[in-house]
Amino acid sequence: MLTKDLLRYRIRTEKVYPGFVDVSDVALLALVESMHTLFSAGTTEQELQDTACQLGLDVHPLYAGIKKIFLDQCDLGESQGEVEIQRWKIIEEAQHLRQDTLLSSIAQYQEQVSHLLQKPTSQLQMELYQDLPQYRPLLLQAQHTASDWLHRYNCALIQGLLIHAKKVHLEVGPLSVAQRRELLRSLKFHRLLVSFPEGEWKSDAPYAMEISGPLDLFEKTTLYGMNLAAFFPRVLHVPIWKLQAELVLKKKPCLLSLTHQQGLRSHYTVRDHYVPEALPQFTQTFQEICPDWQVQAASAFFPMGKNTYCCPDFVFEHTTGQKVYLELFHRWHSSQAVSRIEAAETGKYPGILLGICKSIAKQKSIQDKLEKSQWFQQNGFVFTEFPRAKVVSSLLETRNTR
């Protein structure tokens, strides 16, 4: 992300206007392509800087910011030879000379050191610190198109601003279960907490949340700005969203407003598109054996307190209007299984069933919970790859007869 000195923005009437770059600007794309070529050449930062200077790239107002984006994607190669050993040799010989010989000037001293080590002064000076980061080759670790680099720049600009955020208000449009889980998991990963409005998170309506850190309840500061900044690219995976961040810039409060319409793009990996192959088969078979129940992908969402959220996979609606939700825990979604059962055991969520994948049911902590939980024995089941329609239908029928 961009550091404070590289952030380009304006503030007018307490609103922040980020200096986004146009990702299709021909001149900018040419600048990025030139920089990509320089960064791909395996040169040192010093050489790169010199070349950029010769080519006149460094006078561009965006040069420093874009360079930072490239540098963030680089590793440093090792310097040639045993620089450290050589350095100590030069330093020690020079020190002996200073202590043992009366020398009248720097020039005489340099000449003597050069004579002693049998190398010209300029060479010794060049060799002395050639393992400094700026003299080691830059190894670019990522290959992107020029436009992708500019997208990264825009995202990094917002991240740099969000470091100064106290709080973020996020409104999202319709989301799939997987997308919701991904968003909520990411919030937890970044140690952020969310205020949700009362009521159901409906699939066709926008849903608003307020994101902040645990201590924000007491301290109105920017303590969690880094967490909010790291979380932000995940927001960009949401198709429709609106974000307002309360920032403190130059010691003054101001507001940053963003939406999906600005075309910002995330560089985080999308992890929410996996749909088990057995899913269509499950719904079809279920519908055949249970005509009294309609099965659909669920859009409901239940904040359960204690920073746990239930995003059911399916909703089953009986002809009487009764709704039952089923949440499945697979091996890639296992960490919340025990806390979910504990929340359900409170009796506050009577319309929920849980399915636990066999591979995670074998884990000691989960196994103990499943064996001891009376609630799970009545409202849950273990499945191998994907639940069998028959198991779910019989569980629903048993619940109805209880």
Next chain:
Amino acid sequence: MSIILFSQGTLLLNEEPPRALEAFFSYDARTRQWRAPAHAYRDIFLTAREAGVALSDEAKAYETLSLTLQTPIVPRPHQAAALQAWCHALQKGVVALPTGAGKTILAIMVIAKVQRATLVVVPTLDLVQQWRTVLEKFFGQEIGVLGGGERKMAPLTVATYDTAKLMVEHMGNRFGLLIVDECHHLPAPFYQLIALASIAPFRLGLSATLERSDGGEERLFELMGELVYEAHIGDMVDHVLAPYDVVQIEVTLQESERQAYQQARNLYVQFLRKHGIQMGGPEGWKRFIILASRSEEGRTAFKAYREQKHIAQAAHAKMNAIWDILSTHATESTLIFTDDNLTAYRIGCELFLPVLTHKTKPQERKHMLDAFRSGVLKVLVTSKVLNEGVDVPQAQVGVVVSGSGVIREHVQRLGRILRHQPGKRAVLYEVVSKDTNEQFVNQRRRQHNAYQRSPSI
């Protein structure tokens, strides 16, 4: 009985708080729990005890230790007084002592007194290693280290500010005593979390220079406790600190440098005058930065500002002055301070000297410091990484080639050479470019009382 838990740098109560504790907890609608900041832990339990409220403590995860000093300590009068003052303040508070007055020994006495798992937070990796060595020596046990690629926790652990900040939400309940070295850094927005998210009921802040330009001292006292003991350099010279002289050496710019300096200076000053900017305080600097970013003329003025500063700081004649100082003190341990890494490496290359900056690899940093302490290396060039805390008792000569006008920085640099040794008299040289802004900067930093008493000024 109410149960209190630690979670993400806060305390959670399993039920609505009893009346006596209502002031500490707020209902957190985000998680539907009652929450208090972790640093309120001590007050919550003291209040509960006074009110006769039973609380089950599932937050605390630190040990009571049975530490014995492997090397006995005979405290100096000021150390004994500082310890007593800290104990009187209910084992919480800040102690300000000049560099070399034995803050680390005071901390060892506090750890031995409190006997709780302790987290020591320090600003640099060099200080991590230094504290680790001292703690190992006095307590004869393995010391945990968090920072510089190490992630090992132990009942006595040393961490950098940066790592402590990242980990405190997970480990804020693992230590009963929190010691923050160079605690004037703590009020910085990103570092406050270290104190806020820790339950440590016992807290000690240590610093040589509490002054902050943003007035953050009050925040520091909120987080760590009040200032319980303070002593100044002037009070300790001769018996605790080495006597010292401050010598200013003025150098003249070469003709080409003078012309370039004047040209850049004129451009910069004209811009200030045109916009009515007074550079006397922090507001003036802020205004200059804002206006400079708004126009081509401003950007040129900013470039000119940097250029004139660089010319003055890196004047060619300074190299000769350094050479003269090194020739005069050829057998004495000398630290050379610069304002930036570029100048430090320029001096290092020109005079074949070892340079220690944040870019030096950790292993070589240790090697350099050990060699300097043992006298194998007589000279060390550094920019800012040795300003604080690092113990180099042999250093007898300090050379400030360039620096900021920040008083704290200069007091710290002076402190590097003041460690008391029998027969030692320290000398701090300030090499300043004549007829440049450096002279004003130098005058500004001399306002500190440490400079007021020096006979050589």
